[in-house]
Amino acid sequence: MLDLPSLRREYGPVFVTTLENGSVIPWKQLSIGEYLEYSALLEGETYARVTIEDEVFRKCVLDELTIINLPGLKAGTVTTVVQDILRNSGPNTIEELNLSLNIYRNVATQAVHQTAVLVAQAFPAYTLEQIYEMNFNDFMMRVAQAESKLMQLGILEEPINFLDPTAQVEIETPETPKMDAMEMYRMYEKQQGRSEPKQTIIKNTQMFSNSGLSDEESGYTANDLDESTQVIFKDYIDQLNSGQDLRIKTPEERLAEAKVREEQGKKIVGQQVNTRQVENEALEEQYAEILKRASAKKKNR
Incomplete structure (x- = not known):
């Protein structure tokens, strides 16, 4: 029976492929460099595909008995497991790469991950992997020391203050100044x-x-x-x-005069419009009379 917790402690993240007969094969991911290397070999067709798949299978599968019995595995088993390994070791498309990046952007903004980066920035001798291996007390001590050092260097302007991302922040709406x-x-x-x-x-x-x-x-x-x-x-x-x-004059007096001027302007515009309507009607009557006379002349002929 597989001891997945033991495998996880030894190898880190562990994945499994379940076959049709119910058997389970545990495996680990390829590194980014290995993923790029094997992807190029499979696309280049310089070597037989079965040779590359066997190499990936032996490198990633964590069950020694399965590797020993590799020649006796059912046809297609190695191909199925290797496809799962490649699918989970790197992006298959640009869309998948962008999706993964967006997911991990959200993860990277979490407070613990950001403070881990601050520790690495203040103390470059630490790798991020070493920082993540610290227990909580040691980690918080290094965070406090990193904060003090970065403030002395002027990189941080004020002490770190964690905010609850789920808390609602009240935004003060500035009062609209009254107009005179x-x-x-x-x-x-x-x-x-x-x-x-x-x-x-x-x-x-x-x-x-x-x-x-x-x-x-x-x-x-x-x-x-x-x-x-x-x-x-x-x-x-x-x-x-x-x-x-x-x-x-007071603003009120000037505003009142402006309104009077506006009414006067409207009256003048209304008068002009009425004058134009009268002129247009007169022209239409003259034109109708001319057409009437022309039609009468044609009948007389």
Whole structure:
């Protein structure tokens, strides 16, 4: 009877192939180098396939009695076992390679595997295989020592802190800042497809004198503003040019005036549309009259 636990302790991962007669043949995987070597030999057909299969069978099968009785095995047994060995020792397709890589990416992100890599990075004399052979207490001691060393070297910025991948992290949603009246007005203008008005910036009080604008700033008039901005700031320019005290309208007042201008614009557009409809109807009537006259002339002929 096979003692699989003993075989696993001696050889590591152990696989089995169950034959039709119920017998079980245990075997181990090929190394990556061996897998590439035997795959190339089987594809190259330099040697007889049966010779390569016998060599793989003897190298991987872990039951000595089965190897001794190799010549007496039922036909096809060696081929079946070798196919299982090759199938589990390396990827058969690119898709299978990508699938395996994705699986082991998830495994590699586990906390213990990541800390094992940190130990190997801090103490290069250790191989990963040697680190995995440590018991838990020795392993955690090496993790703490690796953490201290890597922080001193500046590779780690802060101590290691393991997080539960299943824990739900609450994401703080930043509060949406409230818009003041002026921002609401600018958004309204933007939604209506109008360009944002230019800003009038008063640099300092020296810009003004008792009679109005200074000589240096007197050239800044309505001519310096675009057409849409002139409508909004015309009253300000008039106040400055007339020497009156400048009264800045509140955002609410400007928003109300904008709405009035919008209604006026809609009325003008509506009037233009009605005028065009009337003109089109008149043209259609004239065209119908012309066709009517032309048809009457043909009948008279």
